[in-house]
Amino acid sequence: MAGRTWAFEDFTEGTVIDLGSKEMSAQEIVAFAAEFDPQPMHLDEAAGRASILGGLSASGWHTCAVFMRLLCDAFLLDSTSQGAPGVDEIKWKRPVLAGDTLSGRTTVLAARESRSRPTIGLVTLRSELFNQQGEAVLELSNSVMFLKRGPVA
């Protein structure tokens, strides 16, 4: 963990991290839905158009999974992350349609040292994904545990 770029001390309040981008193909949307969320509007273009979503649209859980991959590639795999106990809130703000390109950012809302574990800090992140029109499609807040960089007193 010593050589990692991101440790607890690097997540200061207000830090904004770019999450890069990912195009959502129809093939990927249907493959995820067939395994995990086989509702018609996630499997079929005509059923999507007939639904309130307006077209073949990704499962909200697929959007969350893509968010996780962007987070991994942006900084998490090069960090001292010790995992997350859960998620505080997810908002699926708009449909994610086949062909959309999602991009995003994560903002550090708060960072505090653990009272019980002196080697660890807890970082509260608020993350957002947008489509190619700049419209928010996903908002997500959660807290992640990171090891501290510095020697423990």
Place this chain on the structure above:
Amino acid sequence: MAGRTWAFEDFTEGTVIDLGSKEMSAQEIVAFAAEFDPQPMHLDEAAGRASILGGLSASGWHTCAVFMRLLCDAFLLDSTSQGAPGVDEIKWKRPVLAGDTLSGRTTVLAARESRSRPTIGLVTLRSELFNQQGEAVLELSNSVMFLKRGPVA
């Protein structure tokens, strides 16, 4: 939608719905992680044993996706669901390890008619998944929109 088994009126407070069960194979855990959450403890048995999770363990998002599939098969695909605006809270209570068999239930916490849309009601669900030892691994709360069964006045 008329022939569906589950409409808004069927989700009365306190109703408990069995979600069936699903075994989490090492192959499925690694396939999901390789695409969406390539952290070492989700990809490799030795890395998992070396982590605080204690073995090759599913991404928390994989557990959520499996929960969604169980929900679909238990009642959602045979319901008047109009989708969900998000998730209020997710708690990953314990690691889900390769070979674990998850089972679960959903409890109706509240059901109320929409003020703005007379054909719709909002149902608040609290869902739990357990491993084969009966230990909770996932808790999740959210609200889902369902069409009403009865004719609209």
